[in-house]
Amino acid sequence: MNLSDVSLTIDAFPLAIAKKKGISLWIARADKVHPLASGNKLYKLLPNIEYAKQHNYSQLLSFGGAFSNHIHALALYSTSVGLQSVAVIRGEKEYALNPTLSAAIKAGMKLEFVDRASYKRRHDADYLQQLQQQYPDALIIPEGGSSELALQGCTELMQQMNHSCLLQKNSMPDVIAVACGTGMTFSGLVNGAKSHQTIQGYLVLKDHSVYQKVDSLLEKYTQNKNYKIQPADFGGYAKFDAALLSFILDILEQTQVLLDPIYTSKMCRCVIQQIEAGRFKAGSKLLMLHSGGLQAWYGMKDKVIRIAGHKAWQEIVVYL
Numbered sequence: 001m002n003l004s005d006v007s008l009t010i011d012a013f014p015l016a017i018a019k020k021k022g023i024s025l026w027i028a029r030a031d032k033v034h035p036l037a038s039g040n041k042l043y044k045l046l047p048n049i050e051y052a053k054q055h056n057y058s059q060l061l062s063f064g065g066a067f068s069n070h071i072h073a074l075a076l077y078s079t080s081v082g083l084q085s086v087a088v089i090r091g092e093k094e095y096a097l098n099p100t101l102s103a104a105i106k107a108g109m110k111l112e113f114v115d116r117a118s119y120k121r122r123h124d125a126d127y128l129q130q131l132q133q134q135y136p137d138a139l140i141i142p143e144g145g146s147s148e149l150a151l152q153g154c155t156e157l158m159q160q161m162n163h164s165c166l167l168q169k170n171s172m173p174d175v176i177a178v179a180c181g182t183g184m185t186f187s188g189l190v191n192g193a194k195s196h197q198t199i200q201g202y203l204v205l206k207d208h209s210v211y212q213k214v215d216s217l218l219e220k221y222t223q224n225k226n227y228k229i230q231p232a233d234f235g236g237y238a239k240f241d242a243a244l245l246s247f248i249l250d251i252l253e254q255t256q257v258l259l260d261p262i263y264t265s266k267m268c269r270c271v272i273q274q275i276e277a278g279r280f281k282a283g284s285k286l287l288m289l290h291s292g293g294l295q296a297w298y299g300m301k302d303k304v305i306r307i308a309g310h311k312a313w314q315e316i317v318v319y320l
C-alpha cells in the first residue's frame, strides 16, 4: 500500500454549539483508513516502510510507552507487509500483559523493556549506535514514528484532507485542528497546508519543549507561519477522569463518532471551549483530524467500568 492508495473521508460533526455560532465543523476520519494502522500512524509508517524496503532493512525498531498507539500499529502493520519489528518499551515486563503490548507480541513483535533512565537515552547517538549493532537489519524509527520521513507522510495527509474536503464539501477548511504529542503530525500538516489555512495544535503532554522543536523543524521545511500550538493536557498526559469520559460519551451520542481517550478527545474538548468562547468567526470552516488511537480504549476498560459502569463500556466497545 502507498499513501496514494489511502482513502480519507470527511464527515460532518453535528454539534449544536457549532451550528449556533455559525461554524461548519467537520472531522477527517483518518481513524478509518486502515484496520491495522489507524489515523496518523499509517501516514507516518508508510514512508518509513517504503524506505526500509528500498534499503533492504528486514526489521523496524522503535520506542514507546506501554500503551503506545505507534507501537501497536508498527507491530501489526509491519508483520502484514513481511517486516519484523522490535520495540524498546519504557517500563516493567509486566506491561507485556496489557492489551496494547499483548496484541503487539501476538503480531510477532519483540519487546525490550527498559527503565526510565535508559529510555531517556532514546535520542542519544551512542545508544542508537549500540542498538543498531544489536539489530543490524533494523531501520530505527524514533518514538511516535516521528522521523522526518513521517513528516512527508503527514504533509500528504494535509493534501488528502484538502482534496477530500473539496470533493465532499465543495470547499477547503480555514482552520485544521490536530492533537500533538511529538508535534510531527502537526508539522506535516503545516507543511502541506495552503496559505489561507491555519493549523491549530493541541498539546496533550506537559513537555513544552515541543513548541521549540516544532519551530526549528518547520524552519527547515516551510515559510508557512500560520500555525499555533496550545496546551490541552487536562491534568497531564493520559490523565483520564470522569469528566473526560462523560465528555466523550456526550460527543458520541451527538455525533456517533468515538474519540480516543488520550489525544483526540482532549483536542476536541479544547476546540469546543474555543467555539463557546467565540474564538472562531461565524462562517469559519473548521476541520478536526481524528488521528485514531482507538486501541487505547482496551487499556482503559477497567477504569471506564469503575467510573461509569458496564453500560458505558458497552456503548464504547461497539465502535472499536
Ligand SMILES: Cc1ncc(COP(=O)(O)O)c(C=O)c1O
Pocket: 039, 040, 069, 070, 144, 146, 179, 180, 181, 182, 183, 184, 185, 186, 260, 263, 264, 291, 292, 293, 294
Ligand atoms: C491518536 C494519536 N493522535 C495524535 C498523536 C500525536 O502525534 P504526534 O506525535 O505526531 O504529535 C498521536 C501520537 O502518538 C496519536 O497516537
